[in-house]
Amino acid sequence: MKPLILHARVQLEASRCPRCDVTWHPRRERCPTCIQEVMEEVLLPERGELYSFSVVRIGRPGVEVPYGVAVVDFGNVRVFGRLINWESARIGDETVVMQVGPRANAPESLQAGSVGYQFFVVERKG
Amino acid sequence: MPSERAAILGVGMTKFAKHQGRAFSDLGGEAVRECLKDAGIEWAEIQAVYCGNVLAGMLPGQRIVREFASSDIPVINVENACASAGTALHLATRAIETGQYDAVLALGVEQLSVLGGGLLPQDPEDIEVAQGATLPAAYAMRAKRYIHEYGLRAEQMALVSVKSHRNAAYNPYAHFNQPWTVADVVGSRMVADPLTLYMCCPNSDGAAAAVVTSEKLAKKRTQSPVTVAASVLVSGHFNPGPRDLTRPETTVVASRKAYEEAGVGPEDLDMIECHDAFAIAEILYYEIFGLAPPGEGAALLESGATEIGGRIPVNPSGGLLARGHPIGATGLAQVAEAYWQLTGRAGARQVAGRNTALTHVTGGGISGYDNGACTVHILKRG
Numbered sequence: 053m054k055p056l057i058l059h060a061r062v063q064l065e066a067s068r069c070p071r072c073d074v075t076w077h078p079r080r081e082r083c084p085t086c087i088q089e090v091m092e093e094v095l096l097p098e099r100g101e102l103y104s105f106s107v108v109r110i111g112r113p114g115v116e117v118p119y120g121v122a123v124v125d126f127g128n129v130r131v132f133g134r135l136i137n138w139e140s141a142r143i144g145d146e147t148v149v150m151q152v153g154p155r156a157n158a159p160e161s162l163q164a165g166s167v168g169y170q171f172f173v174v175e176r177k178g
Numbered sequence: 179m180p181s182e183r184a185a186i187l188g189v190g191m192t193k194f195a196k197h198q199g200r201a202f203s204d205l206g207g208e209a210v211r212e213c214l215k216d217a218g219i220e221w222a223e224i225q226a227v228y229c230g231n232v233l234a235g236m237l238p239g240q241r242i243v244r245e246f247a248s249s250d251i252p253v254i255n256v257e258n259a260c261a262s263a264g265t266a267l268h269l270a271t272r273a274i275e276t277g278q279y280d281a282v283l284a285l286g287v288e289q290l291s292v293l294g295g296g297l298l299p300q301d302p303e304d305i306e307v308a309q310g311a312t313l314p315a316a317y318a319m320r321a322k323r324y325i326h327e328y329g330l331r332a333e334q335m336a337l338v339s340v341k342s343h344r345n346a347a348y349n350p351y352a353h354f355n356q357p358w359t360v361a362d363v364v365g366s367r368m369v370a371d372p373l374t375l376y377m378c379c380p381n382s383d384g385a386a387a388a389v390v391t392s393e394k395l396a397k398k399r400t401q402s403p404v405t406v407a408a409s410v411l412v413s414g415h416f417n418p419g420p421r422d423l424t425r426p427e428t429t430v431v432a433s434r435k436a437y438e439e440a441g442v443g444p445e446d447l448d449m450i451e452c453h454d455a456f457a458i459a460e461i462l463y464y465e466i467f468g469l470a471p472p473g474e475g476a477a478l479l480e481s482g483a484t485e486i487g488g489r490i491p492v493n494p495s496g497g498l499l500a501r502g503h504p505i506g507a508t509g510l511a512q513v514a515e516a517y518w519q520l521t522g523r524a525g526a527r528q529v530a531g532r533n534t535a536l537t538h539v540t541g542g543g544i545s546g547y548d549n550g551a552c553t554v555h556i557l558k559r560g
Binding site for chain 1: 296297306311312315318319320367368370418423
């Protein structure tokens with residue numbers, strides 16, 4: 053994953069419906085359950101647990117492979133994203149969220165696929 | 179209770195393969211002609227057409243139907259990803275059950291070779307697809323989680339593919355006719371860890387069709403008609419929350435509703451055609467259908483119970499893995515197989531029990547759903 057520059061650990065923004073007590077990621081203006089515009093902005097926890105992951109070795113044209121993908125459990129919501137350090141990852145590992153950007157000379161296709169958040173395993177559990 | 183029961187009067191399909199250079203309408207037309215011949219029904223008796231297709235663009239059903247005389251009947255085109263043909267059959271069944279029509283055609287057709295291979299196209303605006311989600315990766319993460327919770331060796335998962343290919347060798351309509359070994363499957367190229375290429379279904383071309391009529395009409399033409407005892411469509415529950423990757427929710431709900439509608443349980447089934455798009459899926463579905471407790475799907479497979487000669491044969495046609503997967507046609511290819519099995523016409527892959535069959539397709543690939551659509555049909559003879 054050399055083309056990536058890790059900017060900072062961040063927390064993901066999400067929406068919580070106070071009526072339904074359900075947290076949604078990504079953020080939503082309206083609760084899909086009760087259809088009311090009463091959503092509160094909330095931050096997901098700094099750390100989640102690696103629920104599952106894989107390594108994509110056959111990807112879409114123009115997208116560099118291999119790359120890791122994961123589902124991270126933040127307690128009340130599970131979020132999909134890319135996984136940076138998949139080589140040593142194990143299910144159950146503690147995972148943080150990184151805001152990432154491409155290096156300046158990265159190909160356009162990679163930039164499109166890698167701007168935003170990615171997951172990073174920081175601690176082995178068990 | 180519906181006012182009328184629906185019956186399958188006949189089925190037809192093309193060989194599933196790469197049909198490069200063949201016209202889309204020709205592919206669909208072959209399945210329709212075979213189906214009409216099998217049902218012993220004239221085109222003029224067909225009152226409506228439900229056509230499943232995903233990627234062919236505008237009016238796929240009309241492009242096929244116009245090859246036949248007097249096509250001024252309603253044609254309803256149905257897109258529900260890999261559950262499109264299952265959805266077409268669901269609509270056809272309900273139209274018969276409510277008395278809207280006496281005889282209709284359910285059709286599914288897809289030509290994936292025009293894509294030139296590789297991954298199926300998905301919505302590029304989808305937040306997961308935009309980040310690199312692929313369909314093999316979605317199932318790979320199911321497999322990885324399953325391995326974590328229950329333990330499963332690659333060699334065990336490979337047995338799904340080995341079984342499907344062994345069965346397909348006896349199926350003249352199958353995309354692949356060569357048996358594969360565990361070593362072939364495990365040693366093939368890695369697509370998305372832990373799924374290798376031979377644990378993934380091929381992109382196929384093909385078409386399949388069924389004539390659906392009222393039971394009353396079917397009884398005039400055959401002594402023991404195959405009836406549709408359950409037809410369930412579930413479109414998925416949009417949920418950001420704790421999705422359990424080892425128990426896809428749409429199949430859980432659809433199979434439960436189908437058992438209720440048909441008044442049967444897993445112990446009553448003689449065979450199953452399920453959506454084994456990836457080898458792990460068949461193991462998950464054993465458990466959801468109630469054939470094995472959670473975590474014991476692989477043991478069921480290793481026991482031989484799901485082989486053609488076993489207690490509950492699963493995918494005797496070769497399934498998606500070996501019969502192939504022209505996505506908008508698969509649901510009706512499953513029904514063709516179930517119909518042939520129930521009427522004793524499956525040749526070398528004939529299963530022993532000939533009373534009750536279950537077919538199951540799911541369509542996935544968008545975020546927030548385990549699957550965006552799932553159909554389960556239960557067919558009964560007599």
